[in-house]
Amino acid sequence: APGFSSEKQLTFNVDHGYLEGLVRGMKAGILTSTDYHNLAQCDTLEDMKLHLQSTDYGKLLSSSEEDLTVSLVDSKLRANLVTEFSCLRSNALPPLSTFLDYITYSYMIDNVVMLITGALKQRDVAELLPRCHPLGAFDQMAAVGIARTPTELYSAILVDTPLAPFFQDAVSESNLDEMEAEILRNKLYKAYIESFHSFCKNIGGVTADIMCPVLEFEADRRTFIITVNSFGTELSGADKSALYPSCGKLYPEGLRLLAKAEDHEQVKAVANCYPEYKLIFDDPEPGADFKTLEDRFFEQEVKLNMLAFLQQFHFGVFYSYVKLKEQESRNIVWIAECVTQRQKSKIHNYIPIFPGTH
């Protein structure tokens, strides 16, 4: 009801105004197209460091004794995001705190699956742990490798973590192998994204207006990626449709068609029925740069997340900020990678954020 939501908006600032202000301030520090232009002109990582000093990153890179490498840049950027996020999280009140926790769950799922696949390849836990995303860190993380089956994983290790509710459909007795781990990831993700979607819907108001399209897009993106990646595996249509999140715009008809799809053309045919996805699957214009499907999805995601900042009194800005900042880290790492490998021609393949702002 609109009356209810406007009342919520009235009192929004009492609990969450400070954090919203904070996150909007931090959003103003997101690199602009001029910054990217300058970064792309750099010849060494040292130059990049010098330039980043004039941005909100400040002394982030210059305060270390070690030599600058791309992985160091990556971990520093990540640590920076985690610092910002934990500042937000520690000041948050419910329901914003729950909302922020939901953001971390996706990183937790990725960490669990990475640890399982690592354990299958007989890697040492101590070697794997630093590679986990710090936003999805939890106490029981290191014990994940003990589990042999998803059931064991659930009942012994993850039952105390917030991931437990997502295990409802994922419990099975089959041995964990790489394929099974991937299926587990997608099942967990499906449960997670559906739960997040309904959580946002329950909050209602502007938060639902902003977050639902973003999460629906996320669900559909996963559906497309699962379908494209399943070509050439023994996954049956029914198996696939068990992995598709059912909260997206593709639900239900698109999902049914995608489960049957067997090559790229069929996927494209499905996407053509949805104007927002038609663009992504369109053939690139002759002369334009070739972009991977992943990049096109990223571009679309950035666009959606930018829209979140156009409205006030909602939680969407927090999600969008984290996602945009993550994209920014990917961009900087991409440019840094191109700079160190002297691949100047590919340097412009980053995904610009807020292209119009200065």
Next chain:
Amino acid sequence: MSSLLRGEEMCLAQLFLQSGSAYDCISELGELGLVEFRDLNPSVTAFQRKHVNEIKKCEEMERILVFMYCIITSLAHSLSLSLCLQEQLQRLEVELGEVTRNKEKLQRNLLELTEYTHMLRITRKFVQRTAEVSVSLCNLHPHFFISGLIQRVKIEAFERMLWRVCKGYTILSYAEVEEYLENPDTGEPTKCVVFLISYWGDQIGQKVKKICDCYHCHVYPYPSSNEERNDVVEGLRTRIQDLHTVLNRTEDYLRQVLIKASESVYTWVIQVKKMKAIYYILNLCSFDVTNKCLIAEVWCPVNDIPTLRRRKSGATVPSFVNRIPTSDTPPTLIKTNKFTSGFQNIVDAYGVGSYREVNPAPFTIITFPFLFAVMFGDLGHGVIMAVFAAWMVLCENNRKLKNTRNEIWNTFFEGRYIILMMGLFSIYTGLIYNDCFSKSLNIFGSGWSVKAMGWTKEQWENNRFLTLDPNVTGVFKGPYPLGIDPIWNLASNRLTFLNSYKMKMSVILGIIHMSFGVILSTYNYLKKYNLYLVFLPELLFLLCLFGYLVFMILYKWLAFSAKDSRHAPSILIHFINMFLMQGDGLQPLYPGQTGLQIFLVVIAVLSVPVLLLGKPVYLYWLHNGSHRLGLYRRVRRNSEEELYLMRAHDMEEGSSHSDLSSSGENPTEEFDFADELLHQAIHTIEYCLGCVSNTASYLRLWALSLAHAQLSEVLWAMVMRVGLRMDSTLGVLFLVPVFGLFAVLTVSILLVMEGLSAFLHALRLHWVEFQNKFYGGTGVKFCPFAFSLLPSSFEHDGLL
């Protein structure tokens, strides 16, 4: 004085620096702090400039210094750090880094050993307890132990997971360590728990080990027999002793290294900061054609050029200073001292004056505190304020007061001279208003006598109010020598009397202030026609209308005495009638009043079209009309071509001024009548309406002074009088808290709050009512390159 009034005369100078000595020259200039460098390579981005590498090295050194500073403070040691600075610093860093790493390793080792001893001690108890129970089991299966330490917060989750994973094939017993052990990662003291797990079977053993890893347990080997245990304990004790001695040695060594370094840390920090600043300046310079010389362009006060030349020729390698002509507007420099700087800041906060524009600051020194005091007039409050400010002035060299990080205090401290002047002027106006904490002082004896009225006893008793009549001889013996007569403090019509006085006074002060502003504008007019076509009509408009109002006020004060005060006319009615050009029904103030008033109104009305059209039409005529001026313009154009050639020459040298000098186009070249007319129309409307509204605005002087007086009177009546009314001996004791409350409220409300409000209104009267009559404030402040003004990142780290 002329520099304070108009700002320093500036010139653009070119410095030719030999590349070998450029660094020394710039360092010398930084010590002098006389010149502002212009960026000659604005198109080159920050990381493509010539001395980027040197700047990077400086940053590296800064980082090392910050690192050293961290170590030094962690040892709580006072520290202080030569040329070939970089090598020395790097050597020191390596040394320090190694020693601290060693130290950390040793400390960690020590911690592990302590943990091990704790574990052995505690597990012994477990074994004694469980021995009887597990005897029978021992015989059936091989029996293994894992033992170690875990943080107390994690033990519960640990136990639960152990149970779930091993399905009960383990026995866990644990006990808390009484002491706090240091957490090796964070360094915080934490409570730990010693645990002992006994299990059967190899497979479970692996799982248990993994779970232990997961919860970051510190696992130590568990001795299987009592003899072994005793051996281990004995071994540990000796090793801990050894470690303690090694640790002590390391700390001593570290201390020695740091003491050596601390002798010169501060000078190193300053040197690095200076080096970095110099390389930044070198990046602003461009090379000449031969690449042997650096060229720098600087803004410099004309008076300081000889000083500059002298210093330059003193350097070992000669360098040259050339004055170059320019069409760019130079930055504004107004030299201040500690007294004038506060007032200059008030003016600069509104806008930095354009180059050579008249500077209101010297007049502000007097008018600002005066207008403040008109609103704040109270002798007592003024004395408190002046004493506080005088204390700050006397203690201005006290480092503790100077270097605080309290922003509010710094604001007060920076404005100590302003506050002092405000306090002194408040004492003066307090004397004039005869107000001291809302009471009047009877210093010279009142000029009024009650006795002369000859009231009878009956009259005294039956009337609550009695009127003193100045017309009765002997009652009014002449005015009080200074300010308001103290008898008014008792009068019931005091407010009516003071209101009329203060209102008229604020109008008089306002019109004098504004007229002064208009007169100051003559200093800004470079062309003579402005004087006749702008200044004259402005002044006539102001004086004919509002100047005449002031005249009427003064005339009424002088012309009417107590005798004929009943016939005194209302100035307001007369003033309104002046505009309506009627007034036949009223008795004139003086003969010939109507004629003079009509004359004044006509002049004021006529000055409006002169102000509106005069300047644009004259400029239009100048532009299109006379033939003689065409010649003049051709001459101008020649000089312009020269300028153009010069600029082109500069461009060949690789220093484009295009974006700097684009604003310097010649106005005569692009004369637009419509533009000029519009501009003048806006100015006219603003000025004429402004005269009316600004005069009204000065009434805030009256309003605030009234508010201040009333507030202090209310405070006296509501607080002090309550205490003074108690006539028992207890009243004396009661007076103590009452006076405390009175003092606190006086300072917090009357001094701080009222003071801030009066300050704000005085600021507004200066910025809006006074400065808009003449002050543009569109200049750029001169920022000289001086080491003393260097901002420093070290300050944020608390190093200096």
